[in-house]
Amino acid sequence: MASDFEAALTRFAPPLPLAVALSGGADSTALLIACTRRWPGQVQALHVHHGLQAVADDFERHCRALCHGLQVPLRVARVDARHAAGQSPEEAARQARYAALGALARGAGVTAVALGHHADDQVETMLLALSRGAGLPGLAAMAAQTHRQGLIWLRPLLQVPGAEIRDWLRAQGQGWVEDPSNIDPRYTRNRIRQQLMPTLDAAFPAMRQTFARSAAHAAQAQAVLDEVAVEDLARIGEPPRIAALQTLSRARQAHVLRHWLARLDATGRAARPSSAQLQALLDQIAACRTRGHRIELKVGTGQVRREAEVLRWYNCAPSPPAPRTAGDSGPEA
Structure with a gap:
């Protein structure tokens, strides 16, 4: 056998x-x-x-x-x-x-x-x-x-x-x-x-078998969420338009922002936000209602900044x- x-x-x-x-x-x-x-x-x-x-x-x-x-x-x-x-x-x-x-x-x-x-x-x-x-x-x-x-x-x-x-x-x-x-x-x-x-x-x-099943269930659920993120990102644009982001629920904002940041480099890690960083960014997006509102927050190894009506991420880490x-x-x- x-x-x-x-x-x-x-x-x-x-x-x-x-x-x-x-x-x-x-x-x-x-x-x-x-x-x-x-x-x-x-x-x-x-x-x-x-x-x-x-x-x-x-x-x-x-x-x-x-x-x-x-x-x-x-x-x-x-x-x-x-x-x-x-x-x-x-x-x-x-x-x-x-x-x-x-x-x-x-x-x-x-x-x-x-x-x-x-x-x-x-x-x-x-x-x-x-x-x-x-x-x-x-x-x-x-x-x-x-x-x-x-x-x-x-x-x-x-x-x-x-x-x-x-x-x-x-x-x-x-x-x-x-x-x-x-x-x-x-x-x-x-x-x-x-x-x-x-x-x-x-x-x-x-x-080993039961954990593998749980991992597979999590992966399947994540795949569905990723499909939603792709659709949301197409709607809000790259770089994301702040006004378009504000039409989404906070949970969908969080997910589409993670998806956008993961696309910005080969590994998806340099721009990966911590939970605290992402929550701070979501708070700033919610508060961004005037033309002069400034956003400049640490995210991953770089910064997310507001430029006119969109968000951009800049990598501040040296290349490996x-x-x-x-x-x-x-x-x-």
């Missing part, structure tokens, strides 16, 4: 050629091996060296050795993933990683990147979103397929428990690397993994450094 991991890979039908984001951890290692066996000669590996830990060089060496044994081309990028003031280390590393992976994938000439996130990661992501008071986008957690940077990002293992992936690797006699930061209790996700997950697993053994490609290695490396 096929395991959940093997069944997930059987259902996986990505566009080829395919790139696999390879950290060297168990999940990405298993995904790369399985994809390489299924589509020999059609798979490449992408590795991001974050430069944040002394063991980062060991991760890269492991990935190079693995790809050499599999006869898989490997592309490596080195990035500066240090966080800016007011930014979380996890978010800085995540942004740097995806930017680097996108650049590597485009350089490799592929249109799809497979990621090794699994069912436990999905539960942790939902719990992390709840701990931060997230809305539907956060509760929808990670999608099996997303589009950004002109690429398709695929997560074929979201229904597979992490323990099963490790069991599969052990059965193959294949090792992997463990990131020491994954046990650092300073990070909220690690506290969720170490303290909450075992308790939830004992109390609700089916939590471009990832450095550390060199490509083909199957002979």
